[in-house]
Amino acid sequence: MRVPHLVLVVLDCSTQDYLVDLGFGRGGPGVPLALEDSVTTRTPQGEVFQLRRGDLEQGEEPWLLWQQQEGEWALIYSFDHHSAFVPCCRQSDFYALSYFTCHWPESRFHSTRFATLSTPDGRWSALNNSLKLRLADGGLTEVVLTDAEHLRTSFWEHLHIRLSLAEAAIIFNANAAAA
Numbered sequence: 001m002r003v004p005h006l007v008l009v010v011l012d013c014s015t016q017d018y019l020v021d022l023g024f025g026r027g028g029p030g031v032p033l034a035l036e037d038s039v040t041t042r043t044p045q046g047e048v049f050q051l052r053r054g055d056l057e058q059g060e061e062p063w064l065l066w067q068q069q070e071g072e073w074a075l076i077y078s079f080d081h082h083s084a085f086v087p088c089c090r091q092s093d094f095y096a097l098s099y100f101t102c103h104w105p106e107s108r109f110h111s112t113r114f115a116t117l118s119t120p121d122g123r124w125s126a127l128n129n130s131l132k133l134r135l136a137d138g139g140l141t142e143v144v145l146t147d148a149e150h151l152r153t154s155f156w157e158h159l160h161i162r163l164s165l166a167e168a169a170i171i172f173n174a175n176a177a178a179a
Contacts, residue, residue, distance in 0.1 A: 030118040046136030148172040
């Protein structure tokens with residue numbers, strides 16, 4: 001199965017190669033994963049990942065990233081770490097895709113506000129005017145942000161993002177308008 005994804009692989013880092021994909025977002029690995037076949041990695045937040053060699057004869061990419069979800073393994077994406085770019089693409093093609101993603105009016109980057117921070121306790125995620133902590137044991141704590149001051153203090157306390165009250169008001173009002 002092919003679910004292609006562009007990733008960063010750090011090669012020969014103290015004799016161990018790693019998959020580093022912090023940009024995938026929620027559901028992706030928030031920590032570097034050793035690039036080894038069938039090695040299971042549990043993140044500090046309790047998420048479980050495994051990299052597996054793909055079956056090239058079946059048309060799979062050389063590497064598949066799996067995540068354990070409710071006791072079952074689910075394929076997240078596949079990748080080939082030997083080619084930095086798809087052969088038919090130039091680096092400038094990725095710039096164009098990135099620009100489009102950031103500027104397209106229907107992009108989620110225009111309709112939602114989000115931030116994530118992994119901590120030893122779990123993963124804090126802000127989505128619009130909601131702030132959630134997903135604990136390693138599966139527990140969930142949610143804080144509904146009620147106004148700009150609440151957003152400002154919560155972002156500092158839980159995400160370590162310092163905002164002025166004016167900046168917090170812009171974010172809070174944009175979130176309210178998008179809801």
